[in-house]
Amino acid sequence: MDDIVQAALKKWPNVPHCYGWLALDARGDWYMRDDRIQRAGPFPRVKGSRIEHDKLLAFIGRNYASDERGAWFFQNGPQRVYVELECTPWVWRLQPDGRVLSHTGREASVDTAWLDETGHLYLDTDLGFGLVHTQDMALAAEAVEARRWTPQDCIAAKLPATHQYQRRPQP
Known part of the structure; x- marks a missing residue:
């Protein structure tokens, strides 16, 4: 801060x-x-x-x-x-060199990957949980094929509770 x-x-x-x-x-x-x-x-x-x-x-x-x-x-x-x-607290941008950057520009280390019922890919990282940007799915596919990530199945509606974030904070 x-x-x-x-x-x-x-x-x-x-x-x-x-x-x-x-x-x-x-x-x-x-x-x-x-x-x-x-x-x-x-x-x-x-x-x-x-x-x-x-x-x-x-x-x-x-x-x-x-x-x-x-x-x-x-x-x-x-x-x-x-x-x-709209979705998650972080939106991940994948870099050709393998780095993962947040929508705020912070670098993150991937712990786990998740794939929902509609094909959206999520990463849980040292910064928190987020969605992989749609423009980066080719790089994501390369990471999965290279076995750097093994996505687990998930249900999109359950992600906020599972990963402990609120989509619509209230007073």
């Missing part, structure tokens, strides 16, 4: 948490969801405004974490902004 964020937490320790205003889709893109967008419908049916500003994306990525309930958030100074997840 950024030093400036930790200092803000000490200075203003009782700022209310924020819910519904930030979301992460299955491709690793962040979305702002203001009141109008929230009234228009649930995420991901109504996504909101895609965040594209590089410095803001980096700031969110450095200050992205989870609480004891498995609810993921972005610590925005003194305010904790909880994240609605």
